[in-house]
Amino acid sequence: MMIPALIASVGLPLLAKAVGSALDGLDHPAAKTASAALAQVGQALSDRAITPEQVAEANRHLERMTELDSIEARAALAQVNASLRAEIRSEDWYVRRWRPTFGYAVAITWTATMAAIAWAIVAEPTQAPAIITALVNTSPIWGIALGVLGVAVVKRSQDKAVQPRP
Template sequence: MIAALLAQIGLPLLMKAVGSGLDHIDNPIAKTAAEGLKQMGEAVTKGDVTPAQIAEANRHTERMAELELTRDAKVLATVNRTIRAEVQSEDAFVRRWRPSFGYAVALTWIMTMGSIAAAIILTPLQAPAIIAALVNTSPIWGIALGVLGVSVVKRSADKKLG
């Protein structure tokens, strides 16, 4: 009953909405997906796709989501074990690697920005080249600051739990 109702109303409506959104993206893959969803919606509306087939697709989707959640839970359990091992370690550096990394990144950032500011002030004609060179360092800073951000957020969450 519900599958039949979903097949007649819900699924075509969802496919129409998603297809319409994809159709407004200027990309050939999005256009192809939009056309495919339009054709699929028409097939469901005509009854070419049966409620049993929709129920099987839903069952498969639910199983895939369940597997993904199980995998995510295992990953989080591993991360939590690692963090607990860090906290319980007798080695002070292992316990303090996150703050140490934060201090190292902050010190490096201050030194880099101070050096750049001094270089621009002392050689203003070279400022465009200096700034252009700074742009080339953005990937490494993005990684370092990303790791630092994750560490800070994770440590904040650990403190809330503790």
């Protein structure tokens, strides 16, 4: 009972004040509204209008919601792993090879892109800022492609470690 009381009396008011101050610094009506609401919550916590028991109940609710999210994430991961295992066991050559094919395609594309950018910057140095800006704008695309490749490599390495050698 001591910890919820401590959180209610010190931690949450401090957090509400810090987040509220940060939001108040933003020039947006939603941020201003949220800042005012957090100030009211902080005041209610300081005045004990929100009791430590209510804070403890809110924490229990948050823990349960986090647990449910974790269960959902584990179920999704189990489905992905089952799909990967089915691909590996497949008799179809391409189904088993699409991940390495994707890896080679990403590597070749990455190399070609970087070579083209290097050549363009050397050939037209005055265009370097625009070229680099354009490259930065491709970061989300490369992030997804390289993320997929990273997961595929790690998963395939794990699968190879588990499979007995012929």
